[in-house]
Amino acid sequence: MAKTIARNNYQATLTGATGGIGQAIAQSLAPQCRSLILLGRDLPKLQALQASLSHSGAEIKILAGDLTQEQTLSELKALVQSMGGIDLLINNAGTSQFKSFTEQTSSELEGLLKTNLVAPMLLTQALVPELMKAKEAQIINIGSIFGYIGFPGFASYCASKFGLRGFSQSLRRELADTSIRVKYFAPRATKTSINSDAVMQMNVELKTESDTPAWVANEFMKFLESSAWEKKLGGKESFFVFMNQLFPSVPDKAILGQLPIIKKYLKR
Template identity: 55%
Template sequence: MAAAQGYRAVITGAGGGIGAAIARALAPRAAALVLVGRRAEPLAALAAGLGVPCRIVCGDLLDDRTLVEIEAAARAAGGIDLLVNNAGVSDFHAFETQSPAQIRAMLDTNLLAPMLLTRRLIPLLKEAQAAQIVNIGSVFGMLGFPGFAAYGASKAGLAGFSQALRRELSDTSVAVRHFAPRATRTPINSTAVDAMNRELRTAEDSPEAVAAAFMDFLGTRAWQRTLGGQERFFVLVNKLLPGLPDGAIRKQLAVIRKHLPT
């Protein structure tokens, strides 16, 4: 829940897509925002329209200097009570021909980077009367899908990290939560993914719809939310009877392979 004065939040991957949409949705209920991304220009444009004090940090989340700068910005904002680990990358590709560099990039950006930033900011979050860490995952972290083996592994790791850290911090003022969107219309999707989703008739959300669901999630006590009724059903079936999703996805392989980059 927000403090009476509003959230003081750090949002990574705020330069566009879901991150920018969350910043816009959060701004009316925020006292201060720290917007983190790789490029200053979109962050500055976003900050200019939010109507709330913003600090901008540009850099690589795997670089300790960036983490130091984020912590300093958060302290300068008067502390924080919300960390949104949203920054992420994807690469739709057959795993056997995917480049090692792309595999490392997804694991580093989607899993290692939020872990390192969280570790850095936990002491500051503990200074708030009540604080939250929200890790932005993916339905593919709970429902493996061809062409997203490495991406799904990184997001599954983030879900596991969220659960373990939630339990580790359960006797503190810091709640750790996991929010998993389904397919979303953002620049992270390649043209091949867009074409595949159209052919498979995959339901997609806008970043604004995801941000609205995120704000609703903040107002609950649930530790995890997966977007999409059908997606939640398949995630549950995947846990209880994984052979059923195996068969259903096997029937889609010809379409998936048609769109996989060569």
């Protein structure tokens, strides 16, 4: 069992704070923080979230911006420095698209990869020097079970999450002799607006289990305080990942059986 690490004075930065999982994590995390920076694209939602956390005991700052833009990266780094540092970076910002790969436009593909992979890499690169100043620090990249399993209709999304997992593992090993621990958190299907109506309906027909953001946030907090470097949500999904790694023909066959249903929803 992973060792538990108790903390209640994080200096944290959370991206993607206005999404379903992001808001739930912010609500759970804020009482454990001395300071918390929330970044998202929707200023009114950020302001509402900041107001809801006003009694958490943490100093809450917000920044509205797009992390694929260099100006936002610079503004966020300056805000971190003005807050006296950082010891917890949570790369949660992300997007998804359920679409046949051959029908994705180049701008859709590039935009998804920039948001899900390139932006968190560049932000991490910008903030590692600040994280190095802390006695102990963590970088937690929020990926997906689809960072282990390629699934039809999500080719670009899976590629971005496979990449984020590879980045997390590589950087974890690169920084193993420093005060920074790099971790990867992989939710399964979650009931948030990132999923289109077609995806939600498909999940019901495929009998895919979906979690609430609050439950995911609770699992995230357990992971935050553990020494484990990786966490996958869902027992069945974790077993599927295991089979995909050792006996890929088994999930190949299972997904092939689901393909007619998947393609039905891809046409919607």
